[in-house]
């Protein structure tokens with residue numbers, strides 16, 4: 311069999327790995343590459359294989375860097391099945407159209423620049439209708455329900471504990487009289503997640519394709535998150551200020567809602583209004599409610615005690631523009647969760663504009679911000695930042711909480727590797743910046759005799 315690394319090799323986005331076995335071509339993930347706008351478009355538009363020649367796609371989870379190029383793949387002639395868990399499919403049904411809207415916006419920006427340079431205009435990679443059509447090719451499988459998907463290839467999903475519906479991909483492969491098991495980790499969760507189960511550890515793995523996002527890096531302990539949030543909220547509310555939390559609409563927002571629910575119920579924070587102001591986050595929260603099969607025991611029991619983990623007294627979910635505007639005008643003290651997490655777009659910009667200059671308020675970051683984004687500038691305490699093209703003084707208090715990461719850190723990745731059974735005769739590290747993957751490779755070589763390599767973009771390996 312052969313494996314070609316078509317994305318997320320030497321970088322963390324654009325996850326795509328092409329497996330060829332017994333004459334079948336199976337693509338693992340079909341993510342969007344996310345970088346500088348212009349080369350991003352080129353790279354996403356031009357697949358390094360012909361989409362029409364693929365037999366199937368196996369999707370590990372709904373994050374756009376793993377799923378976001380699927381509508382384009384189908385638009386360019388892929389007609390086979392897209393295998394995913396039920397929750398992954400449901401999240402894709404809101405995230406792919408949202409991605410289409412973002413592309414349309416980005417292309418407008420790119421075309422302005424191209425016009426200035428006399429270059430021909432470009433089209434968005436796909437539109438909302440392409441996103442909807444691609445969803446019709448999904449075939450859903452629950453966790454641990456083996457299903458044959460190609461000649462000599464049986465697929466099982468096991469829980470990755472990373473986001474709702476996230477899976478590790480287990481492929482049991484027979485070539486002639488040789489049986490081998492290939493495991494693709496997808497993105498590996500940290501364990502002890504507020505909502506999800508810990509990653510399941512696979513057995514009898516011969517070939518491992520493993521993520522390495524946080525090789526050589528350690529996160530804060532997850533257990534300290536609740537105490538930190540409690541402190542930040544109480545200090546701000548005592549001053550009658552607002553806590554503004556820029557958060558990713560899927561997963562981080564629901565984790566926060568659950569933690570705030572717990573803190574409110576335990577009387578550790580006062581009962582103040584908590585607004586979730588993001589239509590995508592509101593839709594995602596509804597999807598979370600209908601997937602009990604994805605939750606850890608605590609949240610599962612919570613749900614079956616007929617209590618809604620994602621809805622409680624004081625929580626206001628805002629979809630409409632008029633309600634969002636009313637919230638902008640309000641002086642009431644409370645907590646506002648809004649997207650996007652990096653403050654690059656979305657309703658969070660209005661909340662920052664209205665609240666960033668008041669020292670009573672706190673801006674609380676609970677996720678990663680890429681360099682040079684507005685979120686990154688605020689995290690780095692710039693004195694002044696531009697919002698909607700106008701300068702604003704950063705007088706609000708800024709707090710950073712990094713323990714919510716959906717990705718395992720270095721020690722957690724080693725724990726995952728050690729717990730994964732089998733000979734692991736060949737290991738390729740994917741989904742990491744070069745120095746992160748290298749740091750993990752070195753640590754793995756010190757504890758394992760099998761061949762450990764860092765995958766290179768466009769490289770084909772045969773085994």
Ligand SMILES: [Zn+2]
Pocket residue numbers: 371373376472497
């Ligand atoms: Zn992910």
